[in-house]
Amino acid sequence: MRKLNIQKKMPQISIRGNEMPASPIRKLAPLSDAAKQRGIHVYHLNIGQPDLPTPQCAIDAIRNIDRKILEYSPSAGFRSLREKMVGYYAKYNINVTADDIIITSGGSEAVLFAFLSCLNPGDEIIVPEPAYANYMAFAISAGAKIRTIATTIEEGFSLPKVEKFENLINERTRAILICNPNNPTGYLYTRREMNQIRDLVKKYDLFLFSDEVYREFIYTGSPYISACHLEGIEQNVVLIDSVSKRYSECGIRIGALITKNEEVRKAVMKFCQARLSPPLVGQIAAEASVDVAEEYLRDTYDEYVERRKCLIDGLNRIPGVYSPIPMGAFYTVAKLPVDDSDKFCEWCLTDFNYEGQTVFMAPASGFYTTPGAGKNEVRIAYALKKEDLQKALVVLEKALEAYNKIEH
Amino acid sequence: MRKLNIQKKMPQISIRGNEMPASPIRKLAPLSDAAKQRGIHVYHLNIGQPDLPTPQCAIDAIRNIDRKILEYSPSAGFRSLREKMVGYYAKYNINVTADDIIITSGGSEAVLFAFLSCLNPGDEIIVPEPAYANYMAFAISAGAKIRTIATTIEEGFSLPKVEKFENLINERTRAILICNPNNPTGYLYTRREMNQIRDLVKKYDLFLFSDEVYREFIYTGSPYISACHLEGIEQNVVLIDSVSKRYSECGIRIGALITKNEEVRKAVMKFCQARLSPPLVGQIAAEASVDVAEEYLRDTYDEYVERRKCLIDGLNRIPGVYSPIPMGAFYTVAKLPVDDSDKFCEWCLTDFNYEGQTVFMAPASGFYTTPGAGKNEVRIAYALKKEDLQKALVVLEKALEAYNKIEH
Numbered sequence: 001m002r003k004l005n006i007q008k009k010m011p012q013i014s015i016r017g018n019e020m021p022a023s024p025i026r027k028l029a030p031l032s033d034a035a036k037q038r039g040i041h042v043y044h045l046n047i048g049q050p051d052l053p054t055p056q057c058a059i060d061a062i063r064n065i066d067r068k069i070l071e072y073s074p075s076a077g078f079r080s081l082r083e084k085m086v087g088y089y090a091k092y093n094i095n096v097t098a099d100d101i102i103i104t105s106g107g108s109e110a111v112l113f114a115f116l117s118c119l120n121p122g123d124e125i126i127v128p129e130p131a132y133a134n135y136m137a138f139a140i141s142a143g144a145k146i147r148t149i150a151t152t153i154e155e156g157f158s159l160p161k162v163e164k165f166e167n168l169i170n171e172r173t174r175a176i177l178i179c180n181p182n183n184p185t186g187y188l189y190t191r192r193e194m195n196q197i198r199d200l201v202k203k204y205d206l207f208l209f210s211d212e213v214y215r216e217f218i219y220t221g222s223p224y225i226s227a228c229h230l231e232g233i234e235q236n237v238v239l240i241d242s243v244s245k246r247y248s249e250c251g252i253r254i255g256a257l258i259t260k261n262e263e264v265r266k267a268v269m270k271f272c273q274a275r276l277s278p279p280l281v282g283q284i285a286a287e288a289s290v291d292v293a294e295e296y297l298r299d300t301y302d303e304y305v306e307r308r309k310c311l312i313d314g315l316n317r318i319p320g321v322y323s324p325i326p327m328g329a330f331y332t333v334a335k336l337p338v339d340d341s342d343k344f345c346e347w348c349l350t351d352f353n354y355e356g357q358t359v360f361m362a363p364a365s366g367f368y369t370t371p372g373a374g375k376n377e378v379r380i381a382y383a384l385k386k387e388d389l390q391k392a393l394v395v396l397e398k399a400l401e402a403y404n405k406i407e408h
Numbered sequence: 409m410r411k412l413n414i415q416k417k418m419p420q421i422s423i424r425g426n427e428m429p430a431s432p433i434r435k436l437a438p439l440s441d442a443a444k445q446r447g448i449h450v451y452h453l454n455i456g457q458p459d460l461p462t463p464q465c466a467i468d469a470i471r472n473i474d475r476k477i478l479e480y481s482p483s484a485g486f487r488s489l490r491e492k493m494v495g496y497y498a499k500y501n502i503n504v505t506a507d508d509i510i511i512t513s514g515g516s517e518a519v520l521f522a523f524l525s526c527l528n529p530g531d532e533i534i535v536p537e538p539a540y541a542n543y544m545a546f547a548i549s550a551g552a553k554i555r556t557i558a559t560t561i562e563e564g565f566s567l568p569k570v571e572k573f574e575n576l577i578n579e580r581t582r583a584i585l586i587c588n589p590n591n592p593t594g595y596l597y598t599r600r601e602m603n604q605i606r607d608l609v610k611k612y613d614l615f616l617f618s619d620e621v622y623r624e625f626i627y628t629g630s631p632y633i634s635a636c637h638l639e640g641i642e643q644n645v646v647l648i649d650s651v652s653k654r655y656s657e658c659g660i661r662i663g664a665l666i667t668k669n670e671e672v673r674k675a676v677m678k679f680c681q682a683r684l685s686p687p688l689v690g691q692i693a694a695e696a697s698v699d700v701a702e703e704y705l706r707d708t709y710d711e712y713v714e715r716r717k718c719l720i721d722g723l724n725r726i727p728g729v730y731s732p733i734p735m736g737a738f739y740t741v742a743k744l745p746v747d748d749s750d751k752f753c754e755w756c757l758t759d760f761n762y763e764g765q766t767v768f769m770a771p772a773s774g775f776y777t778t779p780g781a782g783k784n785e786v787r788i789a790y791a792l793k794k795e796d797l798q799k800a801l802v803v804l805e806k807a808l809e810a811y812n813k814i815e816h
Contacts, residue, residue, distance in 0.1 A: 009613045010643050010669075011582065017525040017675030026483065026681050053476045062689060063471055068461045070657040070693065075434065105513050105661070108683040116549055117425040121529060137682035141524055143551060174419065205417045235418055249478040251688030253513070261418075267425030273434055274545035275516040280659030281470060281689040285478065 016140050024133050024366020024379075031349040032360045041357045042349070043392035045380045048183065048330065050248040052303065054285075055296050058249060061288035062281060073280050075272040077103020077256075081287040085256065088290050092215065094228045094239075100258050102268055103278045107213050107242030107255035111135065114238045114257055115142035117267035118207050123174040125209070128159060130333060130367035130374055132183045132211070147173075148369045153335055153377060156324040157187040165200055175207035176200065178227070181214045184367045184379040185333045186326020188218055191225060198230040207264075208233060211240040213255075214329035216297060217304055228258075235261045245330075246297070247289040252282030304330055307382040307389060314393035315380070318400065323380075330382050333364055333374070337400060341365065341378050344403055354398040357391065424548050432541050432774020432787075439757040440768045449765040450757070451800035453788045456591065456738065458656040460711065462693075463704050466657060469696035470689060481688050483680040485511020485664075489695040493664065496698050500623065502636045502647075508666050510676055511686045515621050515650030515663035519543065522646045522665060523550035525675035526615050531582040533617070534573060538565075538741060538775035538782055540591045540619070555581075556777045561743055561785060564732040565595040573608055583615035584608065586635070589622045592775045592787040593741045594734020596626055599633060606638040615672075616641060619648040621663075622737035624705060625712055636666075643669045653738075654705070655697040660690030712738055715790040715797060722801035723788070726808065731788075738790050741772050741782070745808060749773065749786050752811055762806040765799065 025046050032042050076082070082098040089096050104110040111134070119125065121143030127135060129148035139146045147168050151157040165176075176197060181188045189197075201208045210227030218224055227237045242255035257268055272278075308325075312332060315323040320337030338344040342363040352358055364377035382389060433454055440450050484490070490506040497504050512518040519542070527533065529551030535543060537556035547554045555576050559565040573584075584605060589596045597605075609616045618635030626632055635645045650663035665676055680686075716733075720740060723731040728745030746752040750771040760766055772785035790797060 010671075011526070011613050011615045013525055013671050013675040014528050014531075016528070017672075017678070020675065020678035020682070022678060023681040047480075049477075049479050051477065054478045058478070059473070059475070062473055065467070065470055067467070069457075069459070070462045070466070070659040071457050072455075072658045105687070106684060112683070117421055118419065120422050120424070121551060123422075134682045134684075137678065141679065141682070143529060205419050207419045250480045251478040251685065253685070253687045263418075263421050264425075267421040267428065270425070270428035270430060270545065271549065273431040274428070274542045274549070275520070276514065276542075277659065277661070279513070279661045279687040279690055281693070282687055285689070 016143070019140050021133060021136055021366065025362045027366070028345060028349060028360065031346060035349050035353075035358060039356065040353045043357065043359045043384065043388060043395065045384070045392055046360045046362045048245065048381050048383055049250055050245065050330070050383045051385060052248045052300055054249045055247055055289050055292040057292055058247060058285040058289040061284050065281065065284060070280055073277045073283060075277055076269060077101075077278050078283050078287065081283050084287055084290045092224055092226060094226050096228070096258055096260070100260055100265070102257045102265060102272060103283060104255045104257055104272075105278050106244065106253040107211065107240050108134065108138075110240045110242075110255045110257035111209070111211070112138045112141060113268045113271045114209050114240065115139060115144055116271055117264055118238065119144040119174055122172060124170070124172045125175045125177050126165060126168050126173060127177045129369060130184050130364055132179055133366050135177060136369065145172075146369065150370060150373065151185070151187070153322070153324060153333060157182065157185040157333070159189065159193045159196065162196055162200065169204055173204065173206065175209055177209040177211070179211040180227075181218055181326075181328020183214065183329055184331045184362070184364065186329045186331050188220060188327035189225065194225050194227075194230060198233050201233045201236050206236060208237045209240060210237060213240065213242040213245050216246040216301065217330055218328040219305060219308060220327050238264060243286045243289055247292065248300075249285060249289065252285050253279050254282040254286040304382070307386055310386050310389050311380065311382045311393070314390065318393070318397045320400065331379055332382070333367075333377050333379050335377050338376055338403060341374075341376055345378060347403060348399050352399050352402060354395045357395050359392050359395050359399065424551070427548050429541060429544055429774065433770045435774070436753060436757060436768065439754060443757050443761075443766060447764065448761045451765065451767045451792065451796060451803065453792070453800055454768045454770045456653065456789050456791055457658055458653065458738070458791045459793060460656045460708055462657045463655055463697050463700040465700055466655060466693040466697040469692050473689065473692060478688055481685045481691060483685055484677060485509075485686050486691050486695065489691050492695055492698045500632055500634060502634050504636070504666055504668070508668055508673070510665045510673065510680060511691060512663045512665055512680075513686050514652065514661040515619065515648050516542065516546075518648045518650075518663045518665040519617070519619070520546045520549060521676045521679045522617050522648065523547060523552055524679055525672055526646065527552040527582055530580060532578070532580045533583045533585050534576050534581060535585045536567060537777060538592050538772055540587055541774050543585060544777065554777065558778060558781065559593070559595070561730070561732060561741060565590065565593040565741070567597065567601045567604065570604055570608065577612055581612065581614065583617055585617040585619070587619040588635075589626055589734075589736020591622065591737055592739045592770070592772065594737045594739050596628060596735035597633065602633050602635075602638060606641055609641045609644050614644060616645045617648060618645060621648065621650040621653050624654045624709065625738055626736040627713060627716060628735050646672060651694045651697055655694075655700065656708075657693060657697065660693050661687050662690040662694040712790070715792075715794055718794050718797050719788065719790045719801070722798065726801070726805045728808070739787055740790070741775075741785050741787050743785050746784055746811060749782075749784055753786060755811060756807050760807050760810060762803045765803050767800050767803050767807065
């Protein structure tokens with residue numbers, strides 16, 4: 001009797017589940033954990049979690065919570081929070097009403113809902129690269145396609161000419177997405193560049209998704225130029241925002257999607273209703289944070305100015321290393337004298353330590369979609385205090401020396 | 409000179425943005441608000457927000473929060489929470505490890521990530537109807553298609569025969585989704601029905617998404633049968649859970665996706681990393697809640713037993729009204745002597761009051777996808793205290809009398 005070869009089939013995960021990128025910021029985390037297990041001190045230059053304290057008024061609001069039931073909040077978020085945010089935006093000459101604001105679970109959910117509401121499967125979004133890696137993840141979630149337009153470290157990550165954009169625009173192009181100031185490069189768009197984007201958006205009837213979560217962190221002295229300041233495209237702009245970075249409260253997961261386009265808001269609200277409500281306690285903390293003393297924001301700002309100087313000067317003093325001077329956010333993309341920064345970043349965690357210390361950086365390859373781009377670049381966050389940045393710079397210099405002495 | 413007719417085109421919202429259903433639970437909310445504005449007291453029989461207190465230990469955990477920075481938590485949620493949940497599940501003979509558990513922003517995010525990770529656009533999921541309306545919303549978000557299998561009030565919402573399922577199964581069928589105990593019907597699947605589902609899942613290599621957020625609320629006296637108890641389909645089961653209902657803390661947005669299938673977990677984790685982390689403060693409250701005294705859960709349970717009796721007896725005493733006895737959750741779907749429950753529910757809010765009071769119910773049509781199904785049914789939640797339920801029943805009886813005297 002012949003033996004039947006019965007092999008039980010297992011249900012397979014989805015194509016997009018396979019296509020989803022691993023986070024370039026978090027993928028090396030197990031190696032970092034292992035290094036710590038070996039007793040090595042790891043400087044986290046990889047993540048954008050500020051080490052600055054959350055405003056005391058936010059912590060107090062949570063500690064003084066006086067509720068018997070932690071119940072659902074409205075799907076669009078508390079009106080009191082949205083009204084308070086109107087005042088915050090007014091300081092930046094961003095004129096919105098509470099009805100224009102929808103509270104989301106972090107800026108992340110705002111990006112996802114913007115994509116789901118505005119893009120059909122197969123639609124294309126133009127994004128300058130290097131770009132925040134999770135845009136790609138949200139695009140895959142929504143079945144949309146990100147077309148990147150290259151910016152380079154040699155040109156300080158400034159926007160390419162209009163023609164480069166127009167070369168990419170076709171009948172499936174539905175939106176341009178910018179992150180301003182930029183993560184990962186720290187680049188801040190100029191007035192000329194913002195006008196260029198506005199004209200493209202207008203000419204081709206595109207949505208403009210503008211991620212402005214680093215608005216507070218600009219180091220030029222000039223007023224911030226928001227997508228909401230651009231005239232004639234008020235109905236095209238979808239602003240992505242978050243309280244995470246400006247109040248050092250990434251964990252409360254409070255963001256916002258803001259648009260004057262009522263049709264978009266109506267669609268977004270259906271996605272909001274499906275997930276019922278944004279986090280209750282986070283909203284309470286966020287609302288208190290909007291009232292934080294000016295001093296908190298000024299101190300935070302001054303701190304980042306110093307850290308930036310410390311990091312960028314330090315990087316450019318290391319032989320073979322180059323970093324442009326980022327005008328915003330708290331990241332820079334630096335070029336290292338290595339063959340492959342993925343290998344180098346991994347090696348720092350697995351094979352290297354200097355006096356019991358090493359550095360954890362995010363290989364820049366994860367922020368590019370163009371194969372091979374950014375191969376010798378890394379993203380470095382300056383969310384650590386100056387003394388730690390200084391020590392990390394010494395470790396990085398020693399690591400580069402050691403790495404370039406060995407055979408690869 | 410001819411005048412050019414230049415009309416500026418606006419970018420359009422997406423097809424799925426149009427297709428997303430409005431929430432049947434929340435869509436009448438503006439009418440309810442207007443009634444309140446007119447000074448009418450509205451009994452909320454429409455929503456599943458329990459009026460019972462959140463455990464004091466959860467509130468205390470929040471009030472005692474001792475952190476300087478409200479920072480990101482791990483993408484899978486705190487290990488300490490996941491480990492505590494292992495002990496909770498063990499009480500239900502659900503044997504999982506902390507690694508099998510991924511913390512999500514409410515059960516809602518767990519459903520969305522399950523769909524995104526397991527289903528391709530165009531794939532089909534079989535769902536018994538009436539069903540929780542937001543499954544449809546998440547399916548549309550993921551580009552998947554819900555195929556419903558009818559259950560009826562006349563048969564007490566029991567599962568149809570295997571053949572009815574098999575009639576729906578084709579090469580695009582990838583999963584069965586059950587909600588047990590069921591929202592909106594309160595139906596609890598029997599052992600025979602669970603085995604029937606298990607055999608189908610096994611025979612056709614399907615995923616089984618099992619939403620068990622009402623696990624605590626079963627009124628039969630027999631042990632709860634979880635999808636995780638079904639032998640031979642351990643790799644097929646994806647459990648959806650939430651702390652919202654059992655601890656009356658819907659607002660903290662803490663849920664979980666639990667599966668023994670490592671490939672599914674790996675895919676889900678990529679979606680989790682993209683959205684960075686679940687809410688920090690909510691996790692702290694949830695972790696404390698798992699330790700709540702047995703008495704809290706017993707009191708809650710006893711309360712719902714009484715409310716159920718009060719509501720169901722009261723409904724069945726109203727002429728022309730029929731409700732089966734739900735064996736779980738805190739909802740029932742009842743049949744009313746009206747032509748169209750959408751019209752009736754709306755009329756209750758716009759045109760009726762009895763001694764300054766009215767009722768807000770969810771028309772059942774929103775829980776069916778089959779056109780015309782449930783036309784004279786409503787979903788009624790018994791999340792209100794008994795005295796309010798009793799008053800609401802009087803109001804409902806008066807409303808039915810008045811409604812049936814007028815011309816429609």
